[in-house]
Amino acid sequence: MASQDDTLRQLMLAAQAGDRQAYQRLLRECQLWLTRYFSRRIPPSQIDDLVQETLISVHRKRATFDGARAFLPWLAAIARYRWIDHLRRVYRAAETGLDEALQAAPQDDSMISCLSIDALLLQIPERQAEVIRLVKIAGYSIAEAAERTGQSESLVKVNIHRGIRRMSALIEDV
Amino acid sequence: MDTKPPATAQPGEDDRFIDTLIGDLQPIRRLKPGQGLALALLVAVACGVAISAWLGIRGDLANGAPHAMFVLRSAVLLALGIGAATAVLAAASPGIGVRRPGWWRWALGVAMLFPAGALLTWLVTIDTAAQAISILDPRYGLECLRMSALCALAVGGAMVLWLRRGAAVDPVSAGWLVGLAAGSLGAAAYSVACSENVVLYIGTWYTIALAGCTIAGRLIVPALLRW
Numbered sequence: 312m313a314s315q316d317d318t319l320r321q322l323m324l325a326a327q328a329g330d331r332q333a334y335q336r337l338l339r340e341c342q343l344w345l346t347r348y349f350s351r352r353i354p355p356s357q358i359d360d361l362v363q364e365t366l367i368s369v370h371r372k373r374a375t376f377d378g379a380r381a382f383l384p385w386l387a388a389i390a391r392y393r394w395i396d397h398l399r400r401v402y403r404a405a406e407t408g409l410d411e412a413l414q415a416a417p418q419d420d421s422m423i424s425c426l427s428i429d430a431l432l433l434q435i436p437e438r439q440a441e442v443i444r445l446v447k448i449a450g451y452s453i454a455e456a457a458e459r460t461g462q463s464e465s466l467v468k469v470n471i472h473r474g475i476r477r478m479s480a481l482i483e484d485v
Numbered sequence: 486m487d488t489k490p491p492a493t494a495q496p497g498e499d500d501r502f503i504d505t506l507i508g509d510l511q512p513i514r515r516l517k518p519g520q521g522l523a524l525a526l527l528v529a530v531a532c533g534v535a536i537s538a539w540l541g542i543r544g545d546l547a548n549g550a551p552h553a554m555f556v557l558r559s560a561v562l563l564a565l566g567i568g569a570a571t572a573v574l575a576a577a578s579p580g581i582g583v584r585r586p587g588w589w590r591w592a593l594g595v596a597m598l599f600p601a602g603a604l605l606t607w608l609v610t611i612d613t614a615a616q617a618i619s620i621l622d623p624r625y626g627l628e629c630l631r632m633s634a635l636c637a638l639a640v641g642g643a644m645v646l647w648l649r650r651g652a653a654v655d656p657v658s659a660g661w662l663v664g665l666a667a668g669s670l671g672a673a674a675y676s677v678a679c680s681e682n683v684v685l686y687i688g689t690w691y692t693i694a695l696a697g698c699t700i701a702g703r704l705i706v707p708a709l710l711r712w
Binding site: 329334335338342363367370371373375378380381385388389391392 | 502503506507509510511512513514515516577578579580581582583650651652654712
């Protein structure tokens with residue numbers, strides 16, 4: 312029996328050759344997979360938009376799929392890229408204060424998205440999470456973060472680097 | 486191919502969206518990293534030819550008896566350039582858990598022998614600033630930098646254009662590698678005109694050229710590769 316990945320891989324190969332029926336099946340399967348993938352990462356009300364954005368990326372970047380490799384790791388890489396891009400936009404909006412809706416309703420979906428990163432920060436050592444919050448989220452300089460945490464500047468840099476690497480690994484493992 | 490309908494698929498309000506994507510479907514050619522590498526090498530060769538026509542080929546190479554240092558320098562630059570280019574061009578096709586070609590790190594390790602040799606020369610044999618300046622020949626060295634950077638710009642530009650068709654999911658790493666690959670191949674292209682064979686010179690000016698191109702790649706390329 313062919314595995315799910317093998318079936319999807321075959322569908323993508325057919326889609327790359329222009330087979331619309333195969334492409335329709337592939338997109339529906341991708342849609343379901345992406346909905347599950349994002350449902351653990353962002354608020355429910357944002358899932359549909361992000362799934363659509365990711366499907367557009369799948370469509371635009373379908374030439375980059377290498378038929379000799381598995382399909383789901385390719386899809387997961389694209390989904391993760393779109394998810395991180397989404398979180399970046401949410402944080403940017405929160406930091407700059409340009410998002411009026413966010414200011415008016417601080418407990419809305421955007422804030423829940425931020426919690427996704429907070430959840431990741433809880434899973435790494437506190438000293439790493441602390442400097443990531445200060446430098447990468449609150450916008451403090453390395454020197455200021457060093458002063459606030461009592462860590463040396465080089466240690467702050469090392470902890471940020473290690474913390475982000477751990478968070479990336481956690482994202483990949485999910 | 487397995488043609489049974491997917492058990493999990495279900496029609497819904499997203500049908501029109503998916504239909505739009507299906508309506509836009511055209512047969513496409515898969516992106517192959519080998520094509521990107523061929524393009525980068527082709528541009529590097531074109532730069533080498535242009536440099537040769539402009540500045541002239543170094544004498545020993547023109548006579549068919551290249552100096553050992555030239556052979557070593559070119560081999561290291563080409564290995565580093567091809568290694569870094571292979572790694573970054575492979576990253577145009579994303580995949581979580583996929584191993585990327587990493588042998589460029591070995592080439593980088595070998596290339597580091599040049600600046601290490603230059604440093605050793607500085608420490609052991611150079612006594613005065615005038616002596617160092619005489620060997621480094623800043624006027625010629627800056628020309629070397631300028632020409633290498635120009636060639637690197639052409640190679641890097643071609644790589645970026647190709648990579649924009651791909652889906653690099655780590656633009657920052659891609660930026661470092663594009664800079665390193667373009668710098669190495671650009672320096673290799675200029676190398677056919679550079680008559681210097683001294684380790685101090687090569688380890689200083691070529692290292693500056695490569696480091697500068699790599700940093701420029703990190704600063705410029707990521708923004709061009711986001712999608």
